Amino acid sequence: MPKHVIVVGTGNAALCAAIAALENGAQVTMLEKADEALAGGNTKYTAGAMRFAYDGAEDLLPLLSDPNDPRLENTDFGSYTSQKFADDLLGFNDGRPLSREQQDLIAQSGDTMRWLATHDVTFEPIYSRQSFEKDGRHVFWGGLTLAARNEGVGLFDMELAAVRRLGGTVRYNAGVTGLIMEGETVVGVRVGDEELRADAVVLASGGFEANEELRVKHMGPEWKAAKVRGTPHNTGDGLQMAMDAGAMDYGYYAGGHATPMDLHMADFGGLDLPHGERKNYRKICYFLGVMLNARGERFVDEGANFRNYTYAQYGAAILEQPGQFAWQIFDSKVFDLLYAEYRFHDAHFVEADSLDDLIPMLDGVDTEAAKRTIMSFNDAVDESVPFDPTVLDGKSAVGITPPRSHWAQKLDQGPFRAYPVTGGITFTYGGLKVDEAGRVLNRSQGAIPGLFACGELVGGVFFAGYPGGSGLTSGAVFGRRAGTNAAAD
Ligand SMILES: Cc1cc2nc3c(=O)[nH]c(=O)nc-3n(C[C@H](O)[C@H](O)[C@H](O)COP(=O)(O)OP(=O)(O)OC[C@H]3O[C@@H](n4cnc5c(N)ncnc54)[C@H](O)[C@@H]3O)c2cc1C
Known part of the structure; x- marks a missing residue:
C-alpha cells in the first residue's frame, strides 16, 4: 500500500513537497483553503526569482526555458558561490552564526534547482531587474539571476502540472481547520466537519502575514496598518495547529x-x-x-x-x-x-x-x-x-x-x-522548528510523529532581513525534503 500524504496548501513549498512525496511512491492529496483562482498562495504573486549558489553560466544554461536566447552570448552572469550566499545571509543575522536551516538552504539550493528542472520547471534570466547594460553587455549584479518562466504564476503552473503528471490530487476551498491526533501522533486533518486520515501531514500553509492580530502580537503595533502584498489566506493557521499539537515556536518572530x-x-x-x-x-x-x-x-x-x-x-x-x-x-x-x-x-x-x-x-x-x-x-x-x-x-x-x-x-x-x-508585508520569518527530515519538533525537541512542515512555516531561515529570491528557494529545498521524508515515514 502506498503511503497517503496530505499536503496543506498549494504554494511553492507545498507543490515541491507533493512532487517529492509522489516521486517517492506516496499517494498525495493537496488541500487548499482558497478557491482555484487564489490557490498557490504568495507563490503566485512572486516574480518567481530564485537565489541559489552557482559557479558560472554553465550551471545556469541547463535550467533555462530558452537556452538559445541570443542575449545569452552577450551576458555576464558572474558566479554566486556558497560562501557568498552564506555571507549574504550572515549580513542579516545580527551576529548570529548561520543556523542549521540556513546551511541546508545554501547547500541544497543548486541541487534543488536542478531537481525542479527534471520536473520541467524551467527558468529565465531576469534581464529587466537584475542586470544593467554596460559596454554593450548585460551585466548581472547581486547574485540573483533566474526567475521561473512566467514568474510566480508560471512557477505554480509548472509545479502543479508536475503534481498532476505524477498522479497527485488537489482540493480547493478545503481549508484545514485542525489536526487529528492519536496520542502524540498526527493521523490526519479536519476540514470543517470532515475528517481525512493520512500516514503523514505536511504543513505548507504559509506564515501569518495576513493576520493583523498576530502581526501586532508578535511584531508590534506599527505592523497593524501594513498592506499585505500577497494572499489574504496566510493567517497562521498551520502555525496554530502545530502549536496545538505541542510544536515549538522557532525563529525570528519580531520582524518580517x-x-x-x-x-x-x-x-x-x-x-x-x-x-x-x-x-x-x-x-x-x-x-x-x-x-x-x-x-x-x-x-x-x-x-x-x-x-x-x-x-x-x-x-x-x-x-x-x-x-x-x-x-x-x-x-x-x-x-x-x-x-x-x-x-x-x-x-x-x-x-x-x-x-x-x-x-x-x-x-x-x-x-x-x-x-x-x-x-x-x-x-x-x-x-x-x-x-x-x-x-x-x-x-x-x-x-x-x-x-x-x-x-x-x-x-x-x-x-x-x-x-x-x-x-x-511580504511574509513572516517566525515559524516552527523542524529537524533534518522536515519533521516538526515539539517543545522537548522530539519529533511529532506524522507531522512535517516547510515553506514560510519553517523558522530559523531568515532573521533581521533577507537577500531577495531566497523565499522560493527555501520553500523548494524544505518542501522537497519534507515530501521525501513524509513518503518514507
Ligand atoms: C508580492 C510578492 C512577491 C514575492 N516575490 C518573491 C520572489 O520573486 N522570490 C522569492 O523567493 N520570494 C518571493 N516572495 C516570497 C514568496 O512568496 C514566499 O517566500 C513563498 O511563496 C512562500 O511559499 P509557501 O509555499 O511557504 O507559501 P505560499 O506560497 O503563500 O502558500 C501557502 C498556501 O497555503 C494556503 N493555506 C493557508 N492556510 C491554509 C489552510 N488552513 N488550509 C489549507 N491551505 C491553507 C494558502 O492559501 C496558500 O495557497 C514574494 C512574495 C510576495 C507576496
Whole structure:
C-alpha cells in the first residue's frame, strides 16, 4: 500500500513537497483553503526569482526555458558561490552564526534547482531587474539571476502540472481547520466537519502575514496598518495547529519581510491584475533618489547596498516613520532607470519642473525641513566618483545623517517626481522548528510523529532581513525534503 500524504496548501513549498512525496511512491492529496483562482498562495504573486549558489553560466544554461536566447552570448552572469550566499545571509543575522536551516538552504539550493528542472520547471534570466547594460553587455549584479518562466504564476503552473503528471490530487476551498491526533501522533486533518486520515501531514500553509492580530502580537503595533502584498489566506493557521499539537515556536518572530509599496494600493496584493502588472504597486528604486518622511527627513541609507539586500527591510523602516508613509523623490536623470512599476498606469506620483514647486506637493511633509534635507543631500554628494548602478560604486554623500553609501546623485535636473509609499508585508520569518527530515519538533525537541512542515512555516531561515529570491528557494529545498521524508515515514 502506498503511503497517503496530505499536503496543506498549494504554494511553492507545498507543490515541491507533493512532487517529492509522489516521486517517492506516496499517494498525495493537496488541500487548499482558497478557491482555484487564489490557490498557490504568495507563490503566485512572486516574480518567481530564485537565489541559489552557482559557479558560472554553465550551471545556469541547463535550467533555462530558452537556452538559445541570443542575449545569452552577450551576458555576464558572474558566479554566486556558497560562501557568498552564506555571507549574504550572515549580513542579516545580527551576529548570529548561520543556523542549521540556513546551511541546508545554501547547500541544497543548486541541487534543488536542478531537481525542479527534471520536473520541467524551467527558468529565465531576469534581464529587466537584475542586470544593467554596460559596454554593450548585460551585466548581472547581486547574485540573483533566474526567475521561473512566467514568474510566480508560471512557477505554480509548472509545479502543479508536475503534481498532476505524477498522479497527485488537489482540493480547493478545503481549508484545514485542525489536526487529528492519536496520542502524540498526527493521523490526519479536519476540514470543517470532515475528517481525512493520512500516514503523514505536511504543513505548507504559509506564515501569518495576513493576520493583523498576530502581526501586532508578535511584531508590534506599527505592523497593524501594513498592506499585505500577497494572499489574504496566510493567517497562521498551520502555525496554530502545530502549536496545538505541542510544536515549538522557532525563529525570528519580531520582524518580517516588508517592502516599500504605493501608499494608495489596495490592502492586499493584486493577483486580479493582468500578468506583468501584479508587482506594480512595489516601489523599490529608492536607491536612485532619496526617501523623506513626514518630518522632511531621510531615515535610511537609500544606497546602503544593492536593493536586493535592502528592499525587504525598508518596508519596515517606512512603517516605523510618523504616519507610516514616505515620499521617494527622483530627478529626470534617473527616470529611464526607474523600473516599469513607476510607469504603471495606477502609480501615484506628483511632478514639477523645480524642487521648489515639487516639495509643497508632498502631502503630509514638513516643506521647509524637506527643502533643507535635499539641499544638504545635494551639497554632500561626492561628484568625483562616476555613477554606476551595475556595481557598488562608492558614489556617496557624506557628512549627512543617515549617510548615503552608493549611487548618490544630486537632485538637480528637472522635472522632478515624487512617489508616496508605505510598507507592505511580504511574509513572516517566525515559524516552527523542524529537524533534518522536515519533521516538526515539539517543545522537548522530539519529533511529532506524522507531522512535517516547510515553506514560510519553517523558522530559523531568515532573521533581521533577507537577500531577495531566497523565499522560493527555501520553500523548494524544505518542501522537497519534507515530501521525501513524509513518503518514507
Ligand atoms: C508580492 C510578492 C512577491 C514575492 N516575490 C518573491 C520572489 O520573486 N522570490 C522569492 O523567493 N520570494 C518571493 N516572495 C516570497 C514568496 O512568496 C514566499 O517566500 C513563498 O511563496 C512562500 O511559499 P509557501 O509555499 O511557504 O507559501 P505560499 O506560497 O503563500 O502558500 C501557502 C498556501 O497555503 C494556503 N493555506 C493557508 N492556510 C491554509 C489552510 N488552513 N488550509 C489549507 N491551505 C491553507 C494558502 O492559501 C496558500 O495557497 C514574494 C512574495 C510576495 C507576496
